[in-house]
Amino acid sequence: MPNYVDDNIAALATPFGIGAIAVIRVSGKNIDNLIFRLTGKRRLKPRYSTLANISSPDTGETIDRCLVTYFSSPDSYTGEDILEISCHGGEYVPRAILSALYHHGVRAALAGEFSYRAFMNGKIDLLQAESIVGLINSKTSSEASANLRNLSGKLGKKIDSLRKALLDILSLIEHELDFQENEITFTEVKVIINKLQNISDSIHELSSSFSIGKLLSRGIRVPLIGRPNSGKSSLFNSIIGHERAIVSSLPGTTRDTLETWFDLEHFSICLIDTAGYWESDDFLERLGIKRTITEMGRADYLVFIDDVDPIHEFNNFNINVDQDRIIFVKTKCDLGIEASNSTNENYICTSSKNDFGIAELITQLSTKIITSYENYNENNSFLMTSRQNALLKRAKVFINNSLGAFKSGSEIDLLASDLRELVNILDEVVGTITNTEVIDNIFTNFCVGK
Numbered sequence: 001m002p003n004y005v006d007d008n009i010a011a012l013a014t015p016f017g018i019g020a021i022a023v024i025r026v027s028g029k030n031i032d033n034l035i036f037r038l039t040g041k042r043r044l045k046p047r048y049s050t051l052a053n054i055s056s057p058d059t060g061e062t063i064d065r066c067l068v069t070y071f072s073s074p075d076s077y078t079g080e081d082i083l084e085i086s087c088h089g090g091e092y093v094p095r096a097i098l099s100a101l102y103h104h105g106v107r108a109a110l111a112g113e114f115s116y117r118a119f120m121n122g123k124i125d126l127l128q129a130e131s132i133v134g135l136i137n138s139k140t141s142s143e144a145s146a147n148l149r150n151l152s153g154k155l156g157k158k159i160d161s162l163r164k165a166l167l168d169i170l171s172l173i174e175h176e177l178d179f180q181e182n183e184i185t186f187t188e189v190k191v192i193i194n195k196l197q198n199i200s201d202s203i204h205e206l207s208s209s210f211s212i213g214k215l216l217s218r219g220i221r222v223p224l225i226g227r228p229n230s231g232k233s234s235l236f237n238s239i240i241g242h243e244r245a246i247v248s249s250l251p252g253t254t255r256d257t258l259e260t261w262f263d264l265e266h267f268s269i270c271l272i273d274t275a276g277y278w279e280s281d282d283f284l285e286r287l288g289i290k291r292t293i294t295e296m297g298r299a300d301y302l303v304f305i306d307d308v309d310p311i312h313e314f315n316n317f318n319i320n321v322d323q324d325r326i327i328f329v330k331t332k333c334d335l336g337i338e339a340s341n342s343t344n345e346n347y348i349c350t351s352s353k354n355d356f357g358i359a360e361l362i363t364q365l366s367t368k369i370i371t372s373y374e375n376y377n378e379n380n381s382f383l384m385t386s387r388q389n390a391l392l393k394r395a396k397v398f399i400n401n402s403l404g405a406f407k408s409g410s411e412i413d414l415l416a417s418d419l420r421e422l423v424n425i426l427d428e429v430v431g432t433i434t435n436t437e438v439i440d441n442i443f444t445n446f447c448v449g450k
């Protein structure tokens with residue numbers, strides 16, 4: 001983003017192309033004159049739609065009859081004056097109106113520049129900016145509602161309360177040091193440790209919420225893993241309901257990984273067919289196996305299949321995945337005696353030949369996902385981006401180390417500096433910058449003489 005200058009910017013806010021209406025958004029410090037030159041209207045009432053002809057500055061001819069809505073600064077998305085022009089969609093009209101705006105000195109907005117201005121003007125914090133992007137990109141209702149909760153500022157408030165709790169401890173420390181000349185009483189130490197422990201618990205909880213946020217925002221990866229010829233591609237096709245993957249009786253048919261997405265209980269599932277997991281001297285097969293190993297590393301849940309005994313086969317491999325996240329499937333059950341019964345204590349029996357056990361498999365997958373999702377309160381806010389996660393991870397390490405060090409008797413000064421660093425990390429999360437706030441906090445929390 002360029003340095004923030006409050007020139008007038010405009011962009012099409014709806015997708016370009018044929019459509020009933022299009023919305024063009026204009027933002028700037030003062031757009032009264034611009035509105036007059038564009039529409040011939042003065043002093044539009046804020047937040048009311050007005051019918052207006054927009055004319056070509058070159059020919060004077062009307063381009064379109066539009067509904068224009070004015071939002072006056074600071075009560076707008078960007079915090080500046082905004083004009084939203086609803087015109088007819090299609091190729092010509094939106095482009096001609098944008099040309100008229102450029103003619104009047106308006107600049108084409110860069111990607112994300114309206115939100116950037118909103119951030120710079122304190123209308124939204126970084127978490128909210130990220131949740132706007134998340135909301136726009138949401139593919140499922142659960143992803144959208146998680147982003148909406150963060151947009152409403154729920155996550156920001158959580159971070160803010162952690163920040164306040166840290167500042168509280170800092171005030172306590174600095175106040176104590178002022179009055180006790182570098183000594184701090186045993187009782188105070190206990191109070192500080194307790195408070196730190198609470199903060200540490202909240203940071204840990206928040207940090208672990210990313211495991212759900214990640215599932216919501218990037219989908220749930222579920223590879224099918226098993227020996228060559230065990231029936232992975234056939235099962236893949238049965239689950240998605242059409243012949244997508246090549247099936248053959250030759251071992252080593254699948255080499256590239258094959259992905260397909262579908263919705264399961266509001267979650268986006270990415271089902272992945274993989275090359276058979278085995279030892280091979282063949283160069284191309286080894287490449288395929290390498291991809292399978294990568295997919296196992298990225299898996300959220302894993303379907304391990306075998307046409308004889310999936311549990312036994314699994315134990316032959318060194319696969320490091322939490323057993324709760326594995327579904328064991330015995331394939332080709334039309335060939336054996338299990339055909340009459342798809343339930344087995346340890347694995348599901350399926351047949352891709354006659355679609356047997358497929359529903360069972362899908363139910364088990366959704367049960368696993370929902371169970372882990374329900375460990376969290378649906379109304380909770382989750383970390384939704386890697387940036388948030390990376391910062392909270394840093395905060396977690398920091399609080400662990402400083403709490404540990406303080407418990408084993410490290411200097412209080414050291415703790416104070418750790419806590420200040422922690423505050424900086426949280427500020428980075430929401431995108432604010434601290435300087436004199438710690439000092440201010442001392443005066444607001446304590447009266448002189450205590």
Ligand SMILES: Nc1nc2c(ncn2[C@@H]2O[C@H](COP(=O)(O)OP(=O)(O)OP(=O)(O)O)[C@@H](O)[C@H]2O)c(=O)[nH]1
Nearest residue numbers: 228229230231232233234248252253254276352353
């Ligand atoms: N009878 C029967 N045969 C099956 C079933 N599923 C797969 N097969 C057969 O088993 C052979 C291998 O099937 P694939 O689905 O290609 O197996 P794969 O695990 O993807 O094999 P690779 O890609 O080589 O690792 C084919 O001849 C399939 O027709 C099943 O449910 N019943």
Ligand SMILES: [Mg+2]
Nearest residue numbers: 232233253254
């Ligand atoms: Mg295959």
